[in-house]
Amino acid sequence: MKLTRDFFDRPALAVARELLGKVLVVEAAGRRRAGRIVDCEAYVGQHDLACHASKGRTPRTEVMFGPPGFAYVFLVYGMHHCFNAVTGAPGLAAAVLVRAVEPVEGLEGRGRSDGPGRVCRALGINRSHDGVDLCGGRGPFLEDGPGIARRRVERGPRIGVAYAGAWAKRPYRFWVAGSPFVSGQ
DNA sequence: CTACAGATCTAT
DNA sequence: TAGATCTGTAGC
Numbered sequence: 065m066k067l068t069r070d071f072f073d074r075p076a077l078a079v080a081r082e083l084l085g086k087v088l089v090v091e092a093a094g095r096r097r098a099g100r101i102v103d104c105e106a107y108v109g110q111h112d113l114a115c116h117a118s119k120g121r122t123p124r125t126e127v128m129f130g131p132p133g134f135a136y137v138f139l140v141y142g143m144h145h146c147f148n149a150v151t152g153a154p155g156l157a158a159a160v161l162v163r164a165v166e167p168v169e170g171l172e173g174r175g176r177s178d179g180p181g182r183v184c185r186a187l188g189i190n191r192s193h194d195g196v197d198l199c200g201g202r203g204p205f206l207e208d209g210p211g212i213a214r215r216r217v218e219r220g221p222r223i224g225v226a227y228a229g230a231w232a233k234r235p236y237r238f239w240v241a242g243s244p245f246v247s248g249q
Numbered sequence: 250c251t252a253c254a255g256a257t258c259t260a261t
Numbered sequence: 262t263a264g265a266t267c268t269g270t271a272g273c
Contacts, residue, residue: 105256114256122269142266144257161256181257224256 067206069199072132076106076151076158080238083149083160084217085209087168090187097187099165099177100209103239103246105222107148109158114228114236117157127195128157135204137184137194144181147189149198149206163223163237166245178247216241223247 067086072079089098107115116138117125127136128150136148136159148159164178165186171177177186184190189204196203219235226232239246 107256116256116269119269124268138256139267140255141257142255142268146256148256163256179257185258222256227255 065208067199067208069131069133071206072149072151072198073153074132074151076108076160077236079149079151080104080106080160080236081217082211083162083206084238084240085212087207087209088147088162088165088183088187088204089207090189090193090204092188095170095188097170097172098168098207099171099183099187100168101162101164102166102243103162103164103178104237105161105163106151106236106238107159107161108236109152109156112158112228113231114222114225115157115159121157125157128159130154133197133199135193135196135198137189137191139191140181145184145190146180147184147187147193147204164239164245164247166243178245180247212240 083101083104087098087100110117117128131154132151134150148161150159152158163180171186176182218239218241220237222237
């Protein structure tokens with residue numbers, strides 16, 4: 065079953081925790097690609113110094129300030145796309161970054177899907193998906209999964225945000241304990 | 250306008 | 262361990 069807007073209309077931490085086990089699906093040119101989320105991070109708003117929105121409202125971050133259930137896709141280091149789902153009410157710029165998926169169907173790119181850049185390559189996500197409605201008729205969407213037992217959910221600091229001071233230490237990353245598909249580091 | 254750092258990944 | 266190469270910000 066496709067996740068509806070109310071799923072995303074909650075604090076980013078709650079959404080991140082529950083996105084584990086959900087399936088990210090991209091249908092394009094008659095091909096269906098899908099991966100089960102095993103690793104993700106919450107970026108909780110403008111006050112979160114690790115969140116891109118903390119720099120203010122820019123064309124790039126605009127979608128995060130809008131309603132929940134939309135895709136925020138950005139380019140890092142000029143090469144790699146990162147996929148986020150916008151969460152929370154309009155005005156609160158929060159989102160959840162998908163860091164790794166377990167292959168389910170039709171993935172590309174040497175079969176690896178650990179790391180935010182590889183997730184997008186494997187699923188075929190690019191900037192054309194930025195700002196797209198995840199609860200609409202077209203584009204990527206999230207499908208319900210079996211859910212992950214509490215004892216299999218691990219928490220820790222987010223990756224690659226050392227510049228964010230105290231915010232870098234907060235345990236806003238969630239992953240499935242023991243999954244071989246979780247991103248390294 | 251130039252400089253530089255960044256929610257990364259790959260090949261040397 | 263360096264290189265690829267786009268975006269936004271800071272500094273001149």
